[in-house]
Amino acid sequence: MGCVSRAAVIMGLMLAWGGVARAGVQKVASDTGWRAGAARAVLTPTQGQFLSGYGSRRPAAGKRHDVWAKALALQARGGRPAVLVTTDLVGVSKGTYDRIADAAQKRFGLSRAELMLTYSHNHCAPVTTECLPDYYPLNNAEWREVGEYTAGMETRIVRLIGEALGKLAPARLSAGEGLATFAVNRRNNREAEVPERRAKGETLAGPVDHSVPVLSVRDPEDRLLAVAFGYACHPTTLSDDQWCGDYPGYAQIELEKTHPGATALFWTGCGGDQNPLPRRTVALCRTYGNQLAAAVEAVVQSGMRPVRPDLRTSFEFVKLEFERRPTREELQRDTSSPNSVRARWARRVLPMVDGGHSFPAHCDYGVQVWRLGEDLRWIALGGEAVVDYAIRFRREYGPHTWIGGYAHDMVGYVPSRRVWREGGYEAEFIYEYGWLAYRWTEDTEDRIAAAVGRLMKRVR
């Protein structure tokens, strides 16, 4: 190779890295081909706003620890960057997701495929605009406060994405999977019986996903820069009046304590039907957080698989259809339902139905697939997908497939065909998320699986 062509190669490399002449970029010997950058922002409200997740009135009285948004930007040699955003929020509306995605596109050139926006579904987080719109008994002034908070939160997340991209620097990526066992299938086990059955060493009923996927990011000096990890379980250990991140909050704090300077990012798996049981004490919440952190730490310490510098991203909105519209008689009946959320929903939508309001005819459901290196496939599904999706996709796409739920916008529970047929809370309460419907169609799982199949082909 002559001097000119070598110079051209070096120039090409520099362009591929974004053209920034940093000292680290030229360390080709230790160059893994990855660049990464992490950033974080506090999302804890400064005022005594309302806590989310439960259908009761819960103004916050203080904080146990902060509620965070964190971002991890990744870029493989010669490729485009992508950003994972994790938040300790209960969910975000389609409006919030669209505004953040649009701003990320305009300001940083990120497509939807390149932005993985997630929320842990933490129930000790603030209420946000249009997410579970009939869940909370708030008055107009209180909703205005929520709107102001939400607008500020969206701005902070967009800024955070820019900060993570601005910090892109040479890094080494590794992946592995651990195990934590506190998630319990809440459809198949009575909450009150779980402690005794656990004490007796009995196997609890129902499918679970106890895997703990871990992505570690190290700088060229081998310091841990970031660790992103997932777990399929509702963050609903606590239900009191203090801001915190529930068990994922404790897990992130513990990992950041063990690795000063590192950013820990948590995303929730397909835990729509999974609860941390038993629950409702701070001690249990901390214990689950520590268990999860220990599972992550064990993976980090036990030799992870290096991830080759290759990052491919894909995304599509697939149509989810409603089984049927409620009749006017059903809505009228529901206005006096003993279920306060159902009653609030019916009282809100009935006049809209009578006034000829045009409700969405279907749901645009976000499905995303990233591929990192040769065999790490990372699926991110919208809303509260039940555990069957994780089990199915791991079986279909291999053990190194990570399946996240609680991504994009909070569309509601997403039952598998099995759960749809069984019925119950995760199958027939989508009106709680504002839809004019009680449930999706029976083929919901087929639609999502077909979309995942198409996206898998695109990242191959």
Ligand SMILES: [Zn+2]
């Ligand atoms: Zn939930």
